[in-house]
Amino acid sequence: MIVNFNLSLSESVEMLFQQTFICCFSASPLKAGELSVSVLSMKEVRRLSLGFPVLDDVFPGLKFGDFAVLHDSGVSFMSSALSVRCQLPLARGGLDSSTVFVDGGNMFNPYLIAEIARGYGLDSRGVLEKVYVSRAFTAYQLSSLILEKLESVLKSRRARLLIVSDATSLFLDRDLPKVEARELFMKVCVKLSEVASEKQAIIVVGYFPEERSRQGSFFEAVLFGRCNVLIRLRKMGEILSFALEDHARINPFAKDFPVDSASLASFCGGVSFGENRSVL
Numbered sequence: 001m002i003v004n005f006n007l008s009l010s011e012s013v014e015m016l017f018q019q020t021f022i023c024c025f026s027a028s029p030l031k032a033g034e035l036s037v038s039v040l041s042m043k044e045v046r047r048l049s050l051g052f053p054v055l056d057d058v059f060p061g062l063k064f065g066d067f068a069v070l071h072d073s074g075v076s077f078m079s080s081a082l083s084v085r086c087q088l089p090l091a092r093g094g095l096d097s098s099t100v101f102v103d104g105g106n107m108f109n110p111y112l113i114a115e116i117a118r119g120y121g122l123d124s125r126g127v128l129e130k131v132y133v134s135r136a137f138t139a140y141q142l143s144s145l146i147l148e149k150l151e152s153v154l155k156s157r158r159a160r161l162l163i164v165s166d167a168t169s170l171f172l173d174r175d176l177p178k179v180e181a182r183e184l185f186m187k188v189c190v191k192l193s194e195v196a197s198e199k200q201a202i203i204v205v206g207y208f209p210e211e212r213s214r215q216g217s218f219f220e221a222v223l224f225g226r227c228n229v230l231i232r233l234r235k236m237g238e239i240l241s242f243a244l245e246d247h248a249r250i251n252p253f254a255k256d257f258p259v260d261s262a263s264l265a266s267f268c269g270g271v272s273f274g275e276n277r278s279v280l
Helices: 032-045 075-085 110-119 124-129 139-156 178-198 214-226 261-268
Strands: 067-071 098-103 131-135 159-165 202-207 229-236 239-247 253-258
Touching: 067 075, 067 178, 067 214, 075 098, 075 110, 075 159, 075 202, 098 139, 110 124, 124 131, 139 159, 139 178, 159 178, 178 202, 178 214, 202 214
Parallel strands: 067 202, 067 229, 098 131, 098 159, 159 202
Antiparallel strands: 229 239, 239 253
C-alpha cells in the first residue's frame, strides 16, 4: 500500500483481513517464578527470521532494537521477503506486524512481494495492504520522512519493522553540497539508531556500494558504525552467500547455500516496477 504519511489513521485504507491471535493456556496454574520465565520466553520468541531453514538453524534472526544493514546483490530480494515474513505469526518466525517501507532507491516491487506472499500461502492483496510505502526522490525528502515523520507513522500503523532501501544513493547527488549531504546523512543514521532502540522496532537498511569515492566511503563508515548487525548477501550463480560481518551478540561467520527456483527467479529475473507515486 502506498500511503501519504500525512494522513491520520482514520483516513487510511481499511485492512482486508483480520489478524489471528493464538493463545496458549497452561494445564495447571503458574507460580510467580514460572510466570516470569514464561514472559521472558515470549520476548525471546519475538524475532524475525530470514526464512531459509538452513540459515535459520545458525542465525536466530533480528530482534527488537536491532539496526541491521544488508549489503550486496541479494539485498532487494531479502528486503521484500522480510516485508512479507514480518506479517507471519510468531510461531512461523514473523512478528505479526505490518511494515513501513521507505523507498530511497525506487526498488519497492509489489509483484515480487505478492509472489513471495503466495509462496507462504498468504493472500497477496492482504499482505500488500500491510506494507506502507513512501518513496523519496531526493536526499531532502528521505531525510524529512525519517527525521520528522517516521516515529508517528510507526506508531499509527503499529509497525514493528522499518525497511529503508538504498540508503546512500540520494546523498551522492552531485547537486547536493557535500558538507550538507554528510550532515543530513549523519542525522538520518542517528535517528534510525534511536528509533530502533527506543521504539523497540527492527530497522533494516539496504546499502549498495557505489563506485569508490571519498564521499561514498564516508557514508559507508557512518552507516556501518551506527548499525549493530551487518550482513552481506551475495548471489553467486545458484548459491546465496550469507556473511554475518558484525553483530553485537554473535561471532561473525559465513555460510553458502543453494536457493530454490522461485528465489532464483526473483534474484535473476530483474525488477519490474509499477507506476511511481510520490507520497510527498
